[in-house]
Amino acid sequence: MASSSRALTRFGAAATRLSVAEAVRPYANFATQPILRSPAAISNAARPAVFRQFARTYANASAPAPKKKPGKIRTTFKWLWRASYLSFIVGVGAIIYDGYLDRNPDDQFTPDPTKKTLVILGTGWGSVSLLKKLDTANYNVVVISPRNYFLFTPLLPSCTTGNIEHRSIMEPVRQILRHKKAAVKFYEAEATKIDYERKVVKISDNSDIKGTINETEVPYDMLVVGVGAENATFGIPGVREHSCFLKEIRDAQAIRTKIMDCVETAAFKDQDSSEIDRLLHMVVVGGGPTGVEFAGELRDFFDEDIKKLIPEISPRFKVTLIEALPTVLPMFSKQLIDYTESTFKEEHIEIKTKTMVKKVTDKTVEAVVTNPDGSKSTITIPYGLLVWATGNAVRPLIKDLMSQIPAQKDSRRGLAVNEYLVVQGARDIWAVGDCAVAGYAPTAQVAAQEGNFLARLFNNMAKTEALETRINELSSNLNLKPGNVTEITGEIEGLEKQLRHIKDIKPFNYSHQGSLAYIGSEKAVADIAWLNGNVASGGKLTYLFWRSAYLSMCFSSKSTRLFITYDYINKLLARNRVLVALDWVKAKLYGRDVSRE
Incomplete structure (x- = not known):
């Protein structure tokens, strides 16, 4: 009996040095032995020590391991993910509901x-x-x-x-x-x-x-x-016959077709070198927002898409902007005008100010340039595409x-x-x-x-x-x-x-909200009315503002009645806003469509 007690004591001491799982398992084995089935076999002195050791070991084995508290950053991201997921579900539901109201x-x-x-x-x-x-x-x-x-x-x-x-x-x-x-x-x-x-x-x-x-x-x-x-030609010969205007949808479609005609013709086998330079020279007349934005979009199109698809002709592409006034974007502040001109210089868009177009043929533009000293000279500019974006009649x-x-x-x-x-x-x-x-x-x-x-x-x-x-x-x-x-x-x-x-209705009073213009390379300029003054800005952040502003201004014919936030959702989920946003995403992911039609 004494030897049995000493064995059990040594076993209890050894169990403390094992893992919890290893320590509990021997007790189950010992329970099958005759010595443990007979309480009288254990001395009164050894019994308390063995039972106390068993109780401590069993308590440690049965107690759950303490959980590690997640950090603040992990918790924040967890809630952000939940909020984003919920917002996505609500947004999709709102779009579906908005479409239902539109159709019914x-x-x-x-x-x-x-x-x-x-x-x-x-x-x-x-x-x-x-x-x-x-x-x-x-x-x-x-x-x-x-x-x-x-x-x-x-x-x-x-x-x-x-x-x-x-x-x-x-x-x-x-x-x-x-x-x-x-x-x-x-x-x-x-x-x-x-x-x-x-x-x-x-x-x-x-x-x-x-x-x-x-x-x-x-x-x-x-x-x-x-x-x-309607478009003003100022009586200049050849403008209406040979120019593309940019006022209606059919004008944009005609310009798109002609751009690809010029590109594919320039890429034609054994094409003459001087003819390639002419075909890839795009001339824009008019330094207002329409002309400036078209020049920027055109440069982006070649740099981001044509250059990858037809690299052999892309270095010869050129854009020239002609303006009769001393500067482009005359409605903007001088700071933004200078920024636009410097950006165009980086994008290799040539600006010809103080230049008056006098005649247009099917392949050339004749213009009179006022030089810095006040003298005037006549220049002839060959072109593949001519876009007329100036004046109303x-x-x-x-x-x-x-x-x-x-x-x-x-x-x-x-x-x-x-x-x-x-x-x-x-x-x-x-x-x-x-x-x-x-x-x-x-x-x-x-x-x-x-x-x-x-x-x-x-x-x-x-x-x-x-x-x-x-x-x-x-x-x-x-x-x-x-x-x-x-x-x-x-x-x-x-x-x-x-x-x-x-x-008591007051007369009409125009409230100027500001001016926006895209200038290419994902940059824009904005001259926004703020309180009693104007805020002028330009760059990539302004480009994001330009996109969000134009997206919010897209019209919608319906009046969404979704809970108490229908005014906000109506502004957010207009049919045209969704289509424009999807077009931007599609063009960013897959590039612009270079099909001729």
Whole structure:
């Protein structure tokens, strides 16, 4: 018995030097021995020591190992991942819901035929901004335009190189009108004449497929003219015949086709060296935002895509920007002008300022350059592609209307309007956008604000008319119902108070929000109005701001009603915004499409 006790004691001591798992296993084996099955076999002195050792070992084996607390960085990333995952799920759901609302709008009702007929000409910035804010239940609204879509023109230069697909910056007008409260009529037609004496608009069908009726008249009570302007050639010979303009979708498509024609022809077998230099010389006339952005997009296209696909001709590619003024981007600050010019120099884009184009042929541009000493010299520039991106001219429709109105005889650049955008000398006619002369630059930003102003004006006019009608009805009932004089008088006073508030609409005042321009190499310049001054910036961070700003400005025809954040999500999840963002991602991952068509 003494030897057994000593053995058990030595075993307990050895167990402390083993691992927990190894220490517990021998006790299970010893439990099968006869000595442990007989409690009397263990002395009273040895029993407590053995049991205490067994208890300690068993407790250590059964206790869970202490868990190591995760660090703060790991916890932060864990919550960030969860938030990102949740945001992705919510975003996808919101996009699906937004698309459902777009495809399933609320039912519309037919407006009262006794109400006034409001005719809107054009589907540009001014007209579409008016339509989006206008309460169509107050009028019989008719929209007339030769194109059945709205075009987001700031991103048009990106379409010429395949960075953005043209469908992504087009929004069907009927899609916009379908989401209005009251039904709106739309005619895809060209307005050929405005007879302001008879208050009718003559329209003609300009589509390729003609019906039995090609011309007709549309009467109006109120007319908004927003037909824009056409490209100005300044009477320079050959411009209209040999240049590409950049104002419509078909212009961007024509430029894209011609770029690839020049590239593929230059890569043709045994092509003459001088002809290759001519074909790969792209000339842009106009140093405004459109011309500068197109030059930057063109340079990126060759550096990032053509250079990889056709490396043998890429070093001979050249871009020249011609501007008649002393600087490009004259609406920007001098700091940003200098930054743009230095960036173009790094990108090997040649800028020719103080250069006036005098003649254009199918292969050359003749221009007069004013030298630093004041002397002038004539130069001839061979080109493969010539893009004309400067100046606006009055459309024939506007010229004809101006000739009918004596008060417009001194106006040269468009319809002169007053502070409420009413065409001077005409009844019930308003004008917005590039066809109107309101003392502001002909930009999309001005046209959009003019359209929003007219929407508020027309909505107030309708409310005013309804209140005045109600006041007249109540006033006539004062003598018929003498017992209700106090009640009727109180209602009239309340309506008159509303009327005074509604009538107090201030004249149109343009608020400049700033100017943006892309200059290539993922750089942009921005001159943004901030408080009482301007903030000027340029570079890659400004490029990200340029993209986010243009993405947020893309139009949307629907009004998403998702929980309480519908205003934010509507701004974020517009159809065109999603398409433009996907185009940017696709071009970054797979490159621009170099197909000819």
